[in-house]
Amino acid sequence: MDLVLPQHDFFGFLHVDLNSFFASVEQQLNPEYRNRPLAVVPTFADTTVAIAASYEAKALGIKTGTRVADMKQICPDILLVQGNHTTYAEFSHKIHAAVERCCPVAHVPSIDEVTCQLIGREQEPPRARQIALSIKQAIRDDVGETLRCSIGMAPNRYLAKIASDMQKPDGLVGLLPSQLPRSLLQLELRDLPGVGARTELMLNRKGVTTMEQLLALSREQMHKLWNSVWGERLYHWLRGHVTGDDGAPVPRETQQSLGHSHVLAPEHRSAEGAWAVAHKLLHKAAMRLRMEHFCAGTLSLTIRYQVSRAEEAQAAKLQQHHSGIRHHNWGMEARFPATQDTLSLLEALRELWQKQPTGPGTGRPFFVGITLNRLTDERAQQPDLFRDTHARNELSRALDRLNLKHGHTTVHFAGMLPARDSAPTRIAFTQIPVQYGVDYM
Structure with missing residues (x-):
């Protein structure tokens, strides 16, 4: 360092x-x-x-x-x-x-x-x-x-x-160097970037409950407290030292995944409505995949089901969404040869969809998430001798050209029609949205 x-x-x-x-x-x-x-x-x-x-x-x-x-x-x-x-x-x-x-x-x-x-x-x-x-x-x-x-x-x-x-x-x-670290004493531990609820609990369990206690630790003690170099870096940052990275997140050489999720509007909290929304989320993710020149090797589907009071006794492992909705989660992943065309990804999604649970507590889905994982550079893909992918890729690119020009839901497969205007692009808090054609995603 x-x-x-x-x-x-x-x-x-x-x-x-x-x-x-x-x-x-x-x-x-x-x-x-x-x-x-x-x-x-x-x-x-x-x-x-x-x-x-x-x-x-x-x-x-x-x-x-x-x-x-x-x-x-x-x-x-x-x-x-x-x-x-x-x-x-x-x-x-x-x-x-x-x-x-x-x-x-x-x-x-x-x-x-x-x-x-x-x-x-x-x-x-x-x-x-x-x-x-x-x-x-x-x-x-x-x-x-x-x-x-x-x-x-x-x-x-x-x-x-x-x-x-x-x-x-x-x-x-x-915050001037000559005032540090004493000018930070009035802060709470949660005021430090990177210290959320779980990290605060970890610090509390180890006897650190105030900024005064944290700032009193030596560099070696800070390293031991976090059990990583992060603690050592934090020791220097809080004293105004310049370490070369200045708290910036460590960039990954290759993006690992991309996807979309959505809390369903009340009118879509049914099997048909959730499928239409999932279809649209996949449509958007597949388009992003091609725009960013990736292929995906797996697709993950997550569904959260709202549970009524009458069903709570029969449903296992309930959780509570930040909205207060009592629910349980289900998820599954499909693996396949690396691809980027919408039809192939849609086939994988349909297979996963048919495997979701049935019975008490599964009648009202209220959240759907789609994630494409195992991303690889499209240029590194080898032609598949057993699949005619060219026609599907050309179809997907033709759809992209129209959607880039007129809006990303202008042309789509019929399955997402009931949810065409739902699941809009979510607000991005941690990154600046990228503009593809006339839309941001």
């Missing part, structure tokens, strides 16, 4: 975090929504949850993950808006352009975050602060007045992310 210790107070990174991004986009596009409690939801059902909430809704206690039924109890007049993936992706790209006017974008961690790396005199605190303020103004001028962001400044990327969360909305916080 190449370690650079801070010699003076400087900021190496700016982390820009858009506040209530999806809700703010809706308020920008619809002035009548401004200054009103608003929640963005994936579908209009009381069992679904908010994927974003406006500042006004947050002031009432409504936040990401709040169930629609609970929101209506808190605020009967709350505005519910169905999320629009394409619109948010377009706004995200506009924000990148606005930031670029002030400072080059170095990383794009998610759809509502941007990181800039500072160089030379830009690292001096007064100059870094001036750049941060210019970014805020550029977003307001170029993208919209409702779009506000919190910016964190720090010597490394990990701390810049932490700083951006310390003051919301519209915050600007800098």
Whole structure:
């Protein structure tokens, strides 16, 4: 690990975090929504949850993950808006352009975050602060007045992310090397990127319940606490050291899987409706597979079934979805020679579909997930002497050409017709959506 210790107070990174991004986009596009409690939801059902909430809704206690039924109890007049993936992706790209006017974008961690790396005199605190303020103004001028962001400044990327969360909305916080690590003492363990509920429980079991206790550990103790080099890296990051990776996720050389999942709208919570949605999810995944020049060797199907109170005693191994729906899961994987054509993948899906369980607790599917695994580069595939794949591949590519031009559900197989307008592209939190033709996926 190449370690650079801070010699003076400087900021190496700016982390820009858009506040209530999806809700703010809706308020920008619809002035009548401004200054009103608003929640963005994936579908209009009381069992679904908010994927974003406006500042006004947050002031009432409504936040990401709040169930629609609970929101209506808190605020009967709350505005519910169905999320629009394409619109948010377009706004995200506009924000990148606005930031670029002030400072080059170095990383794009998610759809509502941007990181800039500072160089030379830009690292001096007064100059870094001036750049941060210019970014805020550029977003307001170029993208919209409702779009506000919190910016964190720090010597490394990990701390810049932490700083951006310390003051919301519209915050600007800098963490100088000379103030570290004492300026982090007021944080909770869950405030650290990479520390979720499970990691927090692990730390608690090992006797670490506060930031003060964590920061008191030596580098060797941090390594032992995590039982990996991650603990050692975290020790350095929290002290403002520059390690060369700055908290960035380690990229994989080859993508391992791709897929889509969807919580079914009430009108599709039947065997026929779930099949139509699964058909559409596969249609989208297969198209992405070809656009990204992969072939898949396995297909995984996951179904979650809603269980009524009367069926709970008969159904085994129940779980609870974040929406509060009591359910049990079923899943199975099909293996086949590597392929990328929709018809072959659809045949595999149909075989899996016929193997799903029957009996108590399986009459109301409410979630379907499709994942294509064992991805390989299409250029590495050898011709199969026993299968005529050329005609199928040509058919799939012909469908792609039409769907890229007119929208990805313009031409499709009949099985997905009942769900043609359902299961829209989901909101991407951890990556920027890719535009294929006229649609984002």
